[in-house]
Amino acid sequence: MKMLSIIVRPEMVSSVTVALHGIGVTGMTVTDVRGQGIQKGTRTFYRGVEYKTDFVQKSKIETVISDSLYEKAIEAVIESARTGQIGDGKIFVTEVLDAIRIRTGERGDPSLHS
Template identity: 70%
Template structure:
């Protein structure tokens, strides 16, 4: 199993979640986050005054997928989120040793299945 941590533009969330649903991924956690990468913030104009914002607003999606659909999940995430511009985001992949459903005590894939 893999934990996918996806940092993307907020306007791409609905595209990504819809794409993940089509391949059978239903469980995910979505958070609003701020940070910066290569772009190091943005300049905005408010009431005629230019401001430098050090951190850009992004969204973070976290989901665990089994190894059988891992490659497909990466593919649909990229297709749903790519604009070709700086700031499209990143996907971090972490190996998951186990998942435990607290209510039932199920482990592994059983804990992920509905």
């Protein structure tokens, strides 16, 4: 099993989650986050005054998937989130040793599906 931590533009969350649902990924957690990468913040103007923001608003989608869905999930995320511009985001992949459904005690891949 793998955990995908997907950092994307907030406006891309819907398209990424639809793409993941389309390949059979059923569970995920979405949080609003702020971060800094190549962009190093943004500059905006309000009433003629320039403001610098050190961190950019992003959304983080976390999901644990079976190894069999790994390549499809990576492709689905890239296809649905890519704009070709700086700030499209990143995917971080972590090995998951086990997953346990509290209600039933199921472990491993069976615990990931409804």
